[in-house]
Amino acid sequence: MTNSIGNVVALAGGVGGAKLVHGLYQVVPPEKLTIIVNTGDDFEHLGLSISPDLDTVMYTLAGLAHPQTGWGVRGESWNMMAALARYAGPTWFQLGDRDLATHLLRTSWLREGQPYQTITAELCRRLGVSCTVLPMCEEPVRTMVQTQEGELPFQEYFVRQRCQPIVTGIRFDGAETAKPSRAVVTAIRQAEMIIFCPSNPWLSIDPILAVSALRRLIVASQAPKIGVSPIVGGQALKGPAAKIMAELGWEVSPVGVARHLRDVLTCWVIDKADQSYQNELTHLGLQVLVTNTVMKNDAERAQLAREILGM
Numbered sequence: 402m403t404n405s406i407g408n409v410v411a412l413a414g415g416v417g418g419a420k421l422v423h424g425l426y427q428v429v430p431p432e433k434l435t436i437i438v439n440t441g442d443d444f445e446h447l448g449l450s451i452s453p454d455l456d457t458v459m460y461t462l463a464g465l466a467h468p469q470t471g472w473g474v475r476g477e478s479w480n481m482m483a484a485l486a487r488y489a490g491p492t493w494f495q496l497g498d499r500d501l502a503t504h505l506l507r508t509s510w511l512r513e514g515q516p517y518q519t520i521t522a523e524l525c526r527r528l529g530v531s532c533t534v535l536p537m538c539e540e541p542v543r544t545m546v547q548t549q550e551g552e553l554p555f556q557e558y559f560v561r562q563r564c565q566p567i568v569t570g571i572r573f574d575g576a577e578t579a580k581p582s583r584a585v586v587t588a589i590r591q592a593e594m595i596i597f598c599p600s601n602p603w604l605s606i607d608p609i610l611a612v613s614a615l616r617r618l619i620v621a622s623q624a625p626k627i628g629v630s631p632i633v634g635g636q637a638l639k640g641p642a643a644k645i646m647a648e649l650g651w652e653v654s655p656v657g658v659a660r661h662l663r664d665v666l667t668c669w670v671i672d673k674a675d676q677s678y679q680n681e682l683t684h685l686g687l688q689v690l691v692t693n694t695v696m697k698n699d700a701e702r703a704q705l706a707r708e709i710l711g712m
C-alpha cells in the first residue's frame with residue numbers, strides 16, 4: 402500500500418476495467434480511491450433493476466467475482482434459472498441464485514426511493530469493499546446500439562444477440578439530461594490522477610463521457626489523465642471492442658482508441674506487443690508508457706497499477 406499518493410479516480414466499465422480497478426485497490430489506500438462506473442448497461446429484467454458493471458466492479462473488489470466469466474459470483478448455483486426454464490420464461494440473461502440477492506435488494510431499495518449512489522455504497526459496504534464506488538450519475542442512462550438490424554437496447558445486443566449485428570452507431574439515451582452527482586463532481590475536482598481503465602471505449606467509457614458536465618470536468622482537470630489501451634496486438638482484451646471499432650471505421654489499434662479519447666487524455670499506456678505505435682502516439686501529444694498490460698493474475702493487476710501511479 403502506497404501512502405504518498407494523492408486522490409485517484411478511475412473510470413471503469415465491466416470485466417476488463419474491473420481488473421485494473423482491483424490492481425488499484427491493492428496499492429492505493431481505500432480512502433484515496435474512487436471508482437466511477439458506467440451505468441449505460443443497466444436495464445430492467447423480470448421486474449428487477451440490474452446494474453451489471455457496478456456489480457462486476459463490486460464483486461471483483463470483494464473477491465467474489467466469477468473467475469471464468471468475470472461477471473456474476475464465484476461458486477454460483479442456477480436453481481432459479483432452471484425453474485424459470487421450466488416455466489418457459491426468458492433465460493437468455495443468466496441470473497445466478499447468489500447474484501439474484503443483489504438485484505432483489507437494489508430493486509427494493511430503489512422502489513423505496515433511496516438514491517442509487519447510497520444503494521451502491523451500502524451494497525459495497527456490506528460486502529466489505531472499502532474504497533468509494535459511484536454510479537456515473539443518478540438518472541437512468543441507457544446505451545442503445547444502432548445496428549444494420551435496427552436499434553437494440555445494450556443487453557439485447559450484447560448478451561441476447563452475442564454482439565453479432567453490425568454496429569452503425571451508438572447513442573446514450575438520457576445522457577443529455579443526466580448530471581454528475583455532488584460526490585462525482587467532488588471526486589473529479591479533488592483527483593490528483595484520473596485513470597481510464599481498459600474497458601470498451603465505445604460501450605463503457607463513452608457513456609460516462611456522454612454525461613456532458615462530467616466530461617467538461619475531466620477535460621478541465623489539471624490532473625494527469627492516464628488511459629490504458631484495451632486493444633493489444635490488434636485484438637480486444639475482452640469483448641467486442643475491436644469488432645465495433647472496425648464496423649465504425651476506426652483503425653483497430655492503440656492509436657485508434659487514443660484518437661477517439663484524445664481530448665480527455667494526457668498519457669496512454671500500451672502493451673509491449675504494440676511498441677511500434679509509440680512514436681505515432683507521442684506525435685499525438687501523449688506521454689506514452691509501454692509495459693505489460695495483459696493482467697493474468699492479482700500480482701500483474703497490482704504491478705500495472707503501480708506503474709501507472711508512477712507516471
Ligand code: FO1
Pocket residue numbers: 414415416442452453454456457472473493494495496500556559560
Ligand atoms: N453476460 C453474458 O454474456 N451473458 C449473461 O447471461 C450475463 C448475465 C449477467 C448477469 C448479471 C451481471 O451483472 C452481468 C451479466 N452479464 C452477462 C455480463 C453483462 O451483460 C456484460 O458483461 C456487461 O454489461 C458488459 O460490461
